[in-house]
Amino acid sequence: MAEEFLPLTKTEQDNDTSWYTSVAAGIASGIIKIPEGVFSLAAELIDLGADTNLAGDVDRFFDKLNPFEEVAEENGIGRLTEALIQVGVPGAIGFKAANKLARNITARALKAKRANAFASFKNTKDRAKLSTALDKVKELNTKAKVPRFAVGLMGGAAGEVFVADVEKIGTFGDMFEGGPTQLDRDEAYGREEAARRLVNRLKFGSESIAFTPFVYGVGKSAKLLASRGKDLAYSNSRFARWLDKYVRAPFSPRGGLTQELFDEEKVKEALKASDQGRAKEIVDNITKEVDRLYPDAENIIGKAGRAERTKFFTSLNDVLFGGNIRKPLNKNALDDLLKQFDDLNVSAESKGNIVGSLNNAREEFVKLINILDANAQGTKLNKGVSDLQTLLKDRVTNWIGGTYRIFEEPKRGFSTLFSRYTPTDEAKEGAIRFFREQIAKEAGDTGFNVATSDKYFREAKVQVESLLNAVRNKGKPKALDLGEYINKTMEGRPGADFVKQVIDGTGLPPKEIRQLLGEITDPRYSIYNAITNLSGVARTTAYLSSVVSKNNEIQKAGGRGFFWNSIEEGEQALRSNTTGIKMVPVDDIVKELPGSGKFVNPAAGKFTTVEIAEALKNANNIAGGLQGFVRGEGKEGAEAAVSWMYRNLLLFPKGVSQLAKTVFSIPTHLRNMFSAFGFAGANGTLFDTEFYKSAFAEGIEVSGLLKAGPPSAKAQAAYRELLELGVVNSQVQIADLKALLTDVKLGQQIANIDTTVSPFMNKMRKVRDFFQGKYVAEDDTFKIANFVVELKRLKNYRANGRPVNRNVIKLPESELNIKYNVARKNGFKGTFDEFVDDFALKTEAADIVKNTVPNYAFVGSAVRTARLLPIGNFMSFPSEMIRTTTNIVEQGLKELRHVPAPGVRIKGSNIGLFVTEVLEDGTERIVSNNARNLGTYKTGLTRLLGMATFTTGIPIALTEGAAALYDVTKDELDALRRFVPEWSKNSTLIPIRDDDGELRYIDFSHSNAYDIISRPLRTVVNQIQQGDLTDEQLLTGFVNGITEASAEIMNPFISESIWTEATADLIVRGGRTADGRRLYTEQTSAGDKAAIRFLHLGNALAPSYKQYIRLLQAATETPTKRGEELDVGPEIAGFMGLRPIKVDPLRSMGFKIANFQRGIRNARREFTGGYFGLLKGGPVEVNDIITRFAKSNNARFGVMQEMKKDINAAETLGVGTNELFREFNERQISDKNFYNLKSGRFEPYFPSEDIEERFREIARNLGTGNPYIAARPILRRMVSNMRQVSLDSPLLFTSEIPSFSEGGIVETGEPLNIEDYLIPEIPTPPIPANVAGAAPNPQVIQTAQQPTVTQQGLTETEKIYLSPEEQQIVLRQRGMIT
16 A cells, blocks of 8 residues: 655745755854864863863853754755864964964074075175075075975964864765774763864864865965966976966967967957958858849759859859959959849849949958058068969969869768769860870870870870879868969879960969869859958968067067077077977978968068967967877878778767757757857846847847848948957857867868759758858857947946056057948048047957857867867867856956055955045045946946856756745655756756646756856765765765766766767667666667667767657647657747656666666675675685675665665655555565665675685685684674664764674664674784793693683684684684694
8 A cells, every 4th residue: 555645844844944044054153163162172181181071061062052053954065164164264273373483483594594695795896696695595485485384284283173073074084984084983981082082183183284285286286377377388397387288278278379379369360250251241142142043943953054053153253353353343244244134134133232242252352462462571472462463363262272173072081972073074075185185296196186086085084084083182282373283293194294384374274174173163162262261371471470570579678479580599588498498490380371381471480489389280270189180181001091980980970960969959059049148147248228228139130140041231240340359150069060070071061062063962051051050140149249238338437437448459550440441431430549449349348258158269279179089079168168157257356346546555355335445645535436446346246146146046046946836845856856867966956846746857957058167066065965864974975075076077078979979888888878778688689789779879960859759749649658648838848958857756766776786786796706805716814704794785785775765755756655566576676675675674695605615615725714614603693783773874884883882782773883893813922021031831831722712812702602613713813723
């Protein structure tokens, strides 16, 4: 019969203690416990001398005095707070007091030593010794810090002796159940009790001597990173340089770059992004108009439509590149194009849009060419400016070869199966004709006529295939000039000289060669490739020019800089003889940049450090190390094969699976919006009316979130400016995914946009690009809104009188002039200075957004590189969450901080609402912080309020509010948490009840971006709370919590990726998922196994589709396979990750029972197998058997204890006993075992007869006695005693708590003491000195040879429980008898 479920009464519910109440109580209790520790220590000292029990009276007095302790200990965070207060305050006081004393003592000694150091040149003009003297003083100061710290350490340890709750907090010795600091918990009375407590205090305090240096070292390292981060790389300290190279650089945004180089890199990348965005705008606008003229349906259905479309594109291309590239479009070509428009009945609007796009493209070409000219610094480009213009007349692009389809196929890899370039029949026939003519010419066959003769066909065909293979193997040319590339490729082939002549005359290969290689005449591709690639060269040139200029300014002002004119100059500046810093030429880096050798290198002849050189390579995506291996660049033979397999079997599917789960997943899009909303909230912008007035609407408009096609021209211009500022197009997951797909060579086909190539695949790319664009737009919408709000705030500060900070601008003045002219052209009426001030405010607002909202540009190199590992999913996001959360707090405090006028100082706090200023004449005045800070104080409060609300307030409010609304008790919440999946164990769970009263929960952490920040603390608190339930010491729970919290933080970085996990399920785990679910068994047929494996891997690569199925089932009232009926409302909420999940304890109990059975088996192996197993075949002592038996049953006890908690939790959630009984019965758990578990009775493990036989066999093999014979009665007695221990007891065995009463009988329910069962070692007593030379007494010898068991060698326990034979075995093992 099912037991009746009785919920808590209202009074009992009201007794639940909230976390904030517990924290407040913890603070109050901790403060009270400080004097309690002092008084109890004094009482213990009195007890030690007088043999009294005064300390107990003190404890009872403070128990009555402290009403907060019980409240604090209701919650794990309360216990932690209480402990931190009572440990931290006395320890800090002791450390400071001792350190101050040591400082005073050493100061006097150092004063005399310093005087001696300078005495040698007081009366002489020889000041050459001054440097040596100063070094000596510095050395003395450094050496003095060590003893001062040591004394402070001892003082801190002494302070911790005053802690009241030493035994409740525990030590590391307690945690490891051994060691010199393990506390003695055997309570006594009087003098013995006082001695025990005093020794425990000393043990507790002594641990700080070992632990504090570690904490100090971590703190010191953090302080170094915070205060000297810019200079650590050049420090004399080897540790500081190590810290910079392996801790700071890999995980900080700037990596190994100096701040100046990093700032310039960000400017360069932002400008390139803006140029690329402009190219995309132009291409999108042309595509939009052309699609109107030639719908995609015609491309798929009719070849004629495709031909017309190609012809039209060719016409546009001719107009775009016709005439002088620096002048407007060629009038004659434009007239012809307009005539073609009329023939096609193109509307006036479309005409204007297409011609305008072509003009915009020409303007971009000119702008970038002018940048190249400007940075030539009075010299000619390697090819000469006029030569460059000649080349650009026909193709404006960094790499002319970029306009050939053969260069757009993957050089190697999985993608070649689908994207290998094949020339058209016409192109192949033309190339064969070309080579036949060249072969005939070189053979002197003057009578050859290609039209009438079939000679040389085979040879020419071989040459065509050979040329295609050669180009494929070489890959895309890195240089600007395709001519040189083709000349080298043609070497030794027929017609090589002719080809060279054509190239020398026209700058391009012959038409037949161009067509063979797949010349692309689509102007959209030409525009996109030309602008983006030319931008790369132009912006890189400007970047190098700017950093060299900045370096010169720094060095001229006496700074270190980062480039030097020679190795010797650099080594001297960096003290390389001391620091070991090495120099390398900057030219070695520049030559690896795209387009190198075709632009002037302003940094030519300069040298920099190895670390900066590596950072520059990384910043410019120059493959090396793991990235180079993955890309397969320069790899041959076996290395190339391994690279191919790693790239295509691990990383390629990883990228595809991530693409499917993000870009093609509508639920993920909604969660992306939800997260972006949180970023705005955490910065306080949601509390600003500007957000709702205009900012959000502007974000939607500029991002194009709700538009299917290109946004308006105004929105495009605004977006382009935000690209330059680095605010938008930086969505972390998408940028991470793009980088991964680039590394695995997927996505290199972006250039193949000619619809004549593959209309269907083009449509698929459009679908991908649409969803990817929207994913970015969702993020951009809120970033733009944040930017608008931040800009409004800054403008308000300026209106209040705050001067504009122009130092935030990183653009060179030449670029500002270009932007100013564009602004004037678009209607700006102000002066250049007014424009610069406005741009400075925009830059500052952008900097705030970039530092407080996740942005891929600021992801550290270590995390970026980690994407190339088969583990982890979107690792950049959690790393950015950590960075930006810290920056939000820092920005908020910066805005709160009052900055006084020159000559005025602050008395007391500088972040209060009112601050006290002290004027130069000493006069004090109280001023309003917000008024003096010109409004920034209000912004700072709003920002910090937003941070607290979205990281802590909302999750707690939702949980507590839902619990109150649905009458969910704390016991129910705790019980619910036992039946959630492992990944939700430490999540924020929002409890709700459905219409039938059944409990459900929403895992809010799944949709809360800031969960990664609050989750570690929540994990620590949960572990402390769990430890409290099992009577663990606070330190044990705290350390367990820190360990699990660290695992939670690292999980996104080290967990299996989506694809790797699916693969491991099949290969590593043999058909079982990571959470233990069986995919198939050994009995599953081969065909079914193959199908299951295929579907399992397919699910990893497929978009998230299950939510759609659930919604459809809910809408059509179709039950699931498990018979569950779904509701539409919850399933819609599921699209945002907020679907209420039903708690089914009975169904979950099946998994719990399986884990229980596995745990019982593993506990048994603690006795028989494993590293410390007893049946390996070696010698074993009786105590070994006893100890392993205790550990085995301890493990068994823990497993059964957890199962009992699960049973209790299920009953709390309304499951009846009969239902549980049936479930256990079906899982082969006997009636007896179930009721033992339910009632809390422990049934110990005892070795079987097979194990006894194995002990006998080992003893025979070794030729020794069988120790199990002596151990067996002790084990039986242990079993009898263990049965008396309830599963509600925190432990089964402990080496700390006494288990016997004065009568020697075990106290029911109390943990057992292992020491009570071990056979003590009896040392042989030494021979007294006064009888050392005496002759032995034969009668004594005879007596000793036949000792009785009651005379020596046995404990009282052994006398009672061991048989005479067993006692003889024990004595023989101790060497007492032979």
